[in-house]
C-alpha cells in the first residue's frame with residue numbers, strides 16, 4: 107500500500123528541516139524489506155559478537171570520547187548481554203567487578219574512570235553493572251559499595267531548588283536526578299532530606315509541549331537564598347516567581363524526569379507538604395495527559411518505519427526507542443491506564459505469526475505502536491556487521507546497541523506494576539531488616555518520623571519490585587525467535603537483576619515471582 | 628601535540644599515575660599514546676592538587692583530545708580561579724574549542740561558570756552574540772539553546788539583553804519555520820520567564836502570539852512546532868481552544884478554500900497556503916480537542932475525528948486515538 111508510505115507533508119514549503127527529513131525518509135524506505143517485515147530477523151549472533159568483542163578485546167580509539175564514561179561502556183555491554191539472554195562466566199564477572207570498583211571515588215560515588223571525579227551518571231552505570239555481575243560477600247562487589255559515603259556525596263550535590271549538580275562544579279540536569287534516584291532506590295539510600303524539593307524541581311522541567319527539558323532556572327524563586335543578597339533579606343521562597351524550563355522537550359530528559367516522577371510517587375503521597383526549603387504547600391503536579399501526547403507524537407510515520415524522534419521536527423533515532431518508546435508505559439502508569447489485570451491464559455502467548463494480526467490487536471493495550479517500533483529496530487536499527495545504530499547508514503556503537511535492544515524489549519514486552527505482586531512483597535516485609543540495612547545513618551527527628559520513613563522504604567521497595575510482565579501480551583515481529591528478555595521500565599535492568607540487588611539492600615526475602623503461577627509446560 | 632610529557636623536562640618532577648594499577652580492566656579503550664601520556668600526568672597533578680600555568684596547558688591538551696573529560700574541565704576551572712586568570716581571556720580562548728566541540732555539555736558549562744564569576748552585562752551581551760554564530764552552524768543545538776536561556780534568566784533584569792530576542796527568533800523562523808528550538812525559545816521569552824518590558828498588557832501579548840502562530844501555521848499547516856506553540860499559548864493563558872474554531876476549521880477539510888483575488892482577507896483567520904496538504908493532522912487533533920472540551924453532544928464529533936485519525940489519517944497512533952475515544956466516552 108503505497109499510500110501508507112506518504113512522506114511527511116511539506117505543504118509546498120520546503121525548509122532545511124523538511125529536506126533533511128525527506129532525505130532520511132528516502133534512506134529508511136530503502137530498508138523496508140520487499141517481502142514485508144514478517145520475517146525480519148534479529149541478528150542475535152552478530153550483536154552478541156559485537157558486544158563480546160567490546161568486552162574482551164576492548165574499544166577502538168574513537169571511544170576515547172567515552173573515557174569519562176567507562177562505567178557506561180560496561181553497563182551498555184553487560185545489560186546488552188542480559189537483554190539478549192547471555193550470561194557471563196565467573197572469571198569475566200570477577201574482572202568486571204574489579205574494574206568497576208577501581209572507579210569508586212574515595213569520597214563516595216563512582217567516577218567516569220579511575221582517578222576522575224565522582225559523578226551521578228557513572229554512579230548509576232556502575233551500580234547497575236554491579237547489579238548484573240555482582241553479589242553479596244567477599245569479592246562480590248555489593249558490599250564494597252560505600253553507601254554511607256555515596257549518600258554524603260549525593261547530599262553534597264543538593265541545591266536549594268531541590269535539584270542536584272551532576273558533580274562538584276558540574277551542571278544541574280534531570281539525567282543526574284534520575285541516576286541518583288535509581289541508585290538511591292536500589293541501594294536503600296532514600297531519606298526525606300535527599301528527596302526534599304525534587305518533585306517540585308521535576309515539575310518545573312515540563313515544557314509547554316508536554317515533554318521535559320534538562321533543567322529549570324532556579325534563580326528567581328530562590329533569590330532570597332542568594333548568598334550575596336543582604337543578610338537581613340528574608341530567606342523565603344517566592345512560589346509566584348517563574349522557574350522557566352531551559353531547553354525544549356527532549357526524549358532523554360523526558361524519560362529521566364518521568365521515571366523519576368514514578369519512583370517518587372510513594373514519597374509525594376507520604377510527604378505531601380514537605381516541599382523542602384521551598385515552603386510551598388501545594389502538592390507538586392505534572393501534566394500527565396500532555397506527557398502521553400508528547401511521547402506518542404514522537405513516533406515517526408510508516409515511511410519512517412515507526413521509529414521514535416527525540417524532539418518535535420527532528421529525525422527518528424534508534425536510541426529513542428527506549429527513551430521515548432520506553433516512556434509510554436510510564437505515562438500510562440501515571441494515568442492509571444496500565445491496568446493491573448493479571449493472567450490472560452498462557453496459550454494466548456505466541457500466536458502472532460502468519461494470520462496473527464487479530465490476536466495481536468486484542469492483546470495489545472499499549473498506547474504506542476509496538477509493532478512498528480520493532481520494525482524500525484529490526485530493519486533500520488541493525489548494522490549488517492553487528493551492533494545497532496541510530497539510523498542507516500551510521501555505524502553501530504555501544505550506546506545505540508543497548509538502547510535499541512532495550513527499546514525492542516519494551517516493544518515486545520508489556521511490563522507494568524502488578525498490585526498482586528506488590529501485595530505479596532509487602533506481606534513478606536521485614537521492617538527491622540530494612541531499617542538495619544539502611545545505608546545512610548540518617549536519624550529521623552521523632553518516632554513518628556521514623557515510622558513514616560519505614561513506611562516510605564516499604565512502599566518504594568514494593569513498588570520497585572512490583573513491575574511484572576503482563577501475561578499473554580508479548581508480541582514478536584518476525585516471530586518468537588526474535589524474542590529478547592524483558593527489562594525493568596524504571597531501572598533498565600532485567601527484573602531478575604533488580605529484584606536481586608533490591609532484596610539484598612533492603613534485607614528482604616520476597617516470595618518468588620513464579621511461585622503462584624500454575625505450572626506450564 | 629605529538630610530544631609526550633614523559634619526554635619533557637618541564638614535567639620531570641611530576642609522577643605520572645597509570646589508570647589501572649593492579650587491575651586488568653574489562654572493556655578497555657585503546658587510547659593513543661598522547662592521550663595516555665596526558666591523562667597519566669593529569670592523574671599525577673590531581674593527586675598533588677597542583678594548580679599552575681602548566682596545568683592549564685595540560686587540561687587544554689586533554690580537552691582537545693576528549694572534550695567530555697569533565698574532571699579536566701573541573702580542575703581547569705579551579706585553576707583559572709586560583710591563578711586569577713582574566714576570565715574574559717579564558718572565554719576568548721574557549722571560543723574556538725566551543726565551536727569545534729559544540730555538542731559537548733562541558734564546553735557550555737565551563738562558559739556558564741566563567742560568566743557567573745565575571746558577572747558582567749557586557750560579557751553576557753558578547754556571549755549572546757557569540758551564541759548566534761554558533762547557532763548559525765547548528766540551529767537546533769540543545770546545549771547552546773539551553774545556555775542562551777540560562778544567560779537571559781541569570782541576567783533577568785537587564786532589559787538590554789532581552790530586547791532583541793523576539794526579532795532574533797523571527798529571523799530564525801523566517802529561515803526555517805520548523806525549527807522547534809526557536810519556537811521553544813519564543814515560549815521561554817514570551818511566557819515562561821515572567822513579563823518582559825513592553826509586554827505588560829497580557830491581552831495584547833496573547834493576541835500578538837496567536838496571530839504570529841496562526842500566520843506561521845498558514846504557511847505550512849502540517850508543522851507540529853507551530854501547532855504546539857499555539858496550544859501552549861492557549862493553555863498557558865487558560866484560553867479555551869474553541870476561541871480558535873473559526874481559524875482551525877478550513878485546515879480540517881480536504882480542499883483549501885478557493886481564494887479569489889478580490890476576497891477580503893480575514894487577518895484574524897489566515898487561510899491555508901495554496902500548497903497546503905489538507906486536512907492537516909494537527910488541525911484535526913485540535914478540532915477534536917475543541918469538541919471534547921465542549922462536551923455533551925460535541926463528544927460524538929470528537930469521536931468521529933479520532934476514528935478517522937485512528938483508521939485512516941494517522942494510523943501510526945491508532946492506539947492513542949482509540950484511547951482518547953475511550954477516555955472521552957467514560958468521562959462523558
Ligand SMILES: [Zn+2]
Nearest residue numbers: 423424425496
Ligand atoms: Zn541516538
